[in-house]
Amino acid sequence: MMLLTSGTRGDVEPFAALARYATAQGHRVRLGVPENSGVDLSGLDTVSLDVDFHRLMRTHGLSPWTAVRHFRSEVGPGMRRMFSAAVRETLAFDPDLVLHHPLILTAPAVADALGVPRALAEFVPVATPTREFPAPGGPTVATDLGRFNRTTYAVPRSGARLFRRDVERACRQLPGGRAPAPASASRATLMGISPQLLPRPADWPARVHLTGSWHDGAGVPAPDPAVTEFVRGGPCLVATFGSMSAGDPSALGRTLVDSARAHGLRTLVITGWGGLALPEGSRGDDVLVVPAAPLDAVLPDAALAVHHGGAGTVHTVARAGVPSVVVPFLVDQPFWGRQLHRLGVAAPPIPRRLLTAETLVPAVGDALARRERAQRVGRAVREEQGLRTALDVLGTL
Known part of the structure; x- marks a missing residue:
């Protein structure tokens, strides 16, 4: 299986734990990760996704215009490299399953091109709408809109449109030079979240699995x-x-x-x-x-x-x-x-x-x-x- 994650330490650590556990159970696993995550990846089969989220997140305190320039000079190119690397490395590994972070926007296309199932992994429930709370990180995060909470999930999902051309460019590496369209739906969504911290919303579909947190302790170093x-x-x-x-x-x-x-x-x-x-x-x-x-x-x-x-x-x-x-x-x-x-x-x-x-x-x-x-x-x-x-x-x- 190919595991593809984006983001910082909090996104990489659970993927590394799952890769380590699945490998120990006899599965052939490769993990695509951002650079410089600070996570112990020793003993794992890993490949770089050519992006450093430390650089991408250096926007705190910047003026709006400087933030726009930062997006053009760092965020955009970094995401393009990540999309391309995800396609390239997945094709090279030829897995029987793809599990990916929501930001790996090329994962659906490469899984379809290989004819293998894929699943989505979430550690913050931003891609799975519910009436029980608004989208975490959205503009109405502090306001419970009741039955309209589901509409707030359109905001994070619409962010993918910013990178549509970048995804298309990355997919030129696929057989035929383009992504199969339309992309098939993920077979499952794995919520690596503790039900002690987030009880399962009643309106999540059956394909969404609240698994509990992904942690094995194996990569935890001893403190000084x-x-x-x-x-x-x-x-x-x-x-x-x-x-x-x-x-x-x-x-x-x-x-x-x-x-x-x-x-x-x-x-x-x-x-x-x-x-x-x-x-x-x-x-x-x-x-x-x-x-x-x-x-x-x-x-x-x-x-x-x-x-x-x-x-x-x-x-x-x-x-x-x-x-x-x-x-x-x-x-x-x-x-x-x-x-x-x-x-x-x-x-x-x-x-x-x-x-x-x-x-x-x-x-x-x-x-x-x-x-x-x-x-x-x-x-x-x-x-x-x-x-x-x-x-x-x-x-x-």
């Missing part, structure tokens, strides 16, 4: 000994905004440390792509700043997490059984922030532009009071067999 010693040295707040960066990183770092100290907590600051930093005046023995750390390894010893609410981070925090404060930046993150609060495992989300000590100090207190509920949810998430369920579904296609 200094990090382990720090998080085990007393109640600790773990702060990370992952790939997000906006505003003043030092001011954000100061707000996090001051809010943790207000509750007698120590702070592990994971700077990620540069969204967090620590000014000199906030340093102390109760603060440790590192560029990266494996959340699966450090969070079980934490008192709570403050994070951006990306789908991958949300599941990692939930699996660890710790409460959180979500500070959403964009796209699906407000959706997950509200969802975790609704489930009772997080304080009400704080939009990044409203993040101050005055808003974060009470939110940390709120989150700490939810620890028992977070631990119960964590135990249930850890019992899920998402990889086995996903592979079982693929075996029926």
